[in-house]
Amino acid sequence: MIINEVFSKRQSIVTYTLNELSALINNGQVKLRQVNKLHVRAIKRYILENVLTEQIYFPPLVANVAYLGTEKPQELTIIDGSQRLAAFCQIEETGYRVAKSDHHEEMKKGYKLIHFAQHTEVAIQIFEGLSQEESDQLYIDLNTKGKKVALSKRIAFDSRKELNIITNTILKMNTQLKTAGVEIEKRAVIRPANKKLLSLSHLRQIVAIFLTGRMVFRTIEERYEPHLRAEDYVQLINTWFHELFRLYSPEKIGNFQISMLANHPLLVSVAYFANKGLGKKGLEEREQELFKRMRRLKDVDFNRQNPIWKEFRGTARAGYYYLANDKGNIEKLVNWLEEQGGE
Structure with missing residues (x-):
C-alpha cells in the first residue's frame, strides 16, 4: 500500500471487494453517514440498467481512519460515498431477486448482477487522522465545489x-x-x-x-x-x-x-x-x-x-x-x- 502526504495529511488509495465491505459493515467496523433510501435505490437502478454492458462508473469513496499502516485498514469512517456503499452491499440480494424473473432479459441482468457483486472491487481514498470538523468540511467541499456538467x-x-x-x-x-x-x-x-x-x-x-x-x-x-x-x-x-x-x-x-x-x-x-x-x-x-x-x-x-x-x-x-x-x-x-x- 502506497501512502502519500498531501498538505500534511497522509492518504492512500485502497481497494476492497464488496464482500469485504459488507462484512466490515455488518461487524460495525464501517461508519456511514445518514443514508437516503431513494438515493440508494436510484444507484441500484443505475447499476442494474447498465450491468449487461458493464458501463458502470463510480468515483472512489472517501474515508477517514485513525492510522494508516502497511495493512489494509479494517475500521473506516466514510466521509463521502455512504449512499453508494449502501447500494453496493444490497446488489447481490437484488441480483438473486431479479434472477427469478420470468423475462429472459431481466433474468440475465440478475445473474450478471450476482457475478458483479461477487467479483467487483471498490476503490476508497483514505485519509489519516482527520478531525470531525475537517471530515465535515471535506464532505461539503466534495459535494459543492465540483462543477456541474452543462x-x-x-x-x-x-x-x-x-x-x-x-x-x-x-x-x-x-x-x-x-x-x-x-x-x-x-x-x-x-x-x-x-x-x-x-x-x-x-x-x-x-x-x-x-x-x-x-x-x-x-x-x-x-x-x-x-x-x-x-x-x-x-x-x-x-x-x-x-x-x-x-x-x-x-x-x-x-x-x-x-x-x-x-x-x-x-x-x-x-x-x-x-x-x-x-x-x-x-x-x-x-x-x-x-x-x-x-x-x-x-x-x-x-x-x-x-x-x-x-x-x-x-x-x-x-x-x-x-x-x-x-x-x-x-x-x-x-x-x-x-x-x-x-x-
Whole structure:
C-alpha cells in the first residue's frame, strides 16, 4: 500500500471487494453517514440498467481512519460515498431477486448482477487522522465545489439515454432548426432580446413528447417504453419541424416581437397537439396523422398581435404577453388548437 502526504495529511488509495465491505459493515467496523433510501435505490437502478454492458462508473469513496499502516485498514469512517456503499452491499440480494424473473432479459441482468457483486472491487481514498470538523468540511467541499456538467455536454456525450441521443441528432442534422436557433450556452431564453426559438432543455422536452406520446411538463427521467426505433422518432420530429416552419418561417419564428410561437407554452402545445393519442401507433400512421394535423393549422394566425392569446392565462409585461407555463393553460391551448384544426 502506497501512502502519500498531501498538505500534511497522509492518504492512500485502497481497494476492497464488496464482500469485504459488507462484512466490515455488518461487524460495525464501517461508519456511514445518514443514508437516503431513494438515493440508494436510484444507484441500484443505475447499476442494474447498465450491468449487461458493464458501463458502470463510480468515483472512489472517501474515508477517514485513525492510522494508516502497511495493512489494509479494517475500521473506516466514510466521509463521502455512504449512499453508494449502501447500494453496493444490497446488489447481490437484488441480483438473486431479479434472477427469478420470468423475462429472459431481466433474468440475465440478475445473474450478471450476482457475478458483479461477487467479483467487483471498490476503490476508497483514505485519509489519516482527520478531525470531525475537517471530515465535515471535506464532505461539503466534495459535494459543492465540483462543477456541474452543462446540459449541452450531457446531451452531446450521453451514450445511454435515448432522449439525449435523439435530441443531439436533431440538433446536429436539422438545418431549419439551426436557422430558427437553439440556445445552448444559456440555461434559458430571455424574451424578447433572445430571438432563438428555444433552449436546449425545451428541445429535449419536445423530443420527450414524441417519445412518450403524452404531454411532458418537465424533462422525463423515469423509465418509459419506446414503441419505435430511435431513427423513427428522429424522422417524426424532423417532419414536425418541417411542418412547423411551413406555419412560420424559421428566420422569424423565434422573434417574440412578431411570433407567438416564440412563447414556449404555445410551442409545446403544438407539439402535443400533433402527437396526442398517437404514442403507440406505428411510424407510417403517426407520420400521416401528424402531417394532417399540422396542415390543418395553416389558417391559424400565430402573430403576437392576434387578440386571441389574451383569452389564455398569462402575464403582460412591457407590451408583451407571456403565456402561463402550467398544465391547465397548456391543456386549454391544446383544446383550442384541436378546434382550429378540426375537419
